[in-house]
Amino acid sequence: MPHQGTPVGRVHALYRYPVKSTSGQALGTAAVTPSGLDHDRRWAVYTRDGGIASGKRTRRFRPVPGLLDWTSELDGHDGVPLLRSPAGVRYRVDDPAASEALTAGFGQALVLKQGTTLQHHDESPLHLLTTSSLAALAELLGGVVEERRFRPNLVLDTGSAPLFLERDWAGGELAIGADVIITVDAGMPRCTMIDQPQAGVGAGPRALKALSLHNGLEFGVQARVDRIGAISVGDLVTLQDTAS
Structure with a gap:
């Protein structure tokens, strides 16, 4: 049964990091478990x-x-x-x-x-970014921003308008594809890692200071899994109607 809600974009990219704090792996499809991407x-x-x-x-x-x-x-x-x-x-x-x-x-x-009972995630099981936020940061920095610098799990294509869009979804539910539902929590606090180079990705313009001045030192949002399933690049993402 299709999810009922307002379409907000599509899955643009999926990433997982099998060993924490190493450069990760781009995926076309991913299984979503209670603890995030499998x-x-x-x-x-x-x-x-x-x-x-x-x-x-x-x-x-x-x-x-x-x-x-x-x-x-x-x-x-x-x-x-x-x-x-x-x-x-x-x-x-x-x-x-x-x-x-x-x-x-x-x-x-x-x-x-x-991992055992000690969690390896910094803040939450899932980290989500939108192309809108990437465009907003690129405008602040005066150049294109590489999404992999910020180590997201999901990047949603929400268009190219420069807005820190996903922070407005806090507390809401996003349905992804046919099965998966996640709840958007607080913004993702950032640290010096975003200004460090990693395998295949240069450091680029320093972003931490710009985010401190313009977005409360946050970029993207944290999220938790409400319904497991599989998601793929290209899947429709809808903001769920809480009244339905």
Whole structure:
């Protein structure tokens, strides 16, 4: 049965990051689970003190500069991600050689671990951006903005008008494709990671200061999953009528 609501765009791109804080993988279709896109950030790199390697320092996270130069992906066989070094060497994440390569590459003890009850996501299971917000930021910075810098899970094509559009959806439900429904939560707070280069993506114009001045240091929105299913690039996205 079709979702009832107001069309707001279509899925423009899908990304998952099998190993947290590495460069991720573009997808044409993705399974959406209660914890977000299937296999997204299921693995992470841990430091000697038990912190999760990231681009920032918090109670859970530890900065490991340069981890974004590494790439993670699934090849579709047994569900075990592959980690690729900047030199192009690939390792299964469950092979001790992967942790050994990270330790050697960064000069500190690092180990890959699969997620348990400790969540690897920064703020929420899903991170959503629109082309409208990308256009708004590009206007502020005076040039095209690469969407991958912001590590979204979903990018929605909402047109090219420069508006921080998705923040107006907070508290609302978005239906994606035939099955999936997500709830839009608060804006996504940003950190210095968005101004760092990553594999295949240059740093570009510095965006953090512009977002601090013009959008409360947020870009995109957090979201949680209400109904699981599969989504694909090109799927229609509708803002649900809460009265229906």
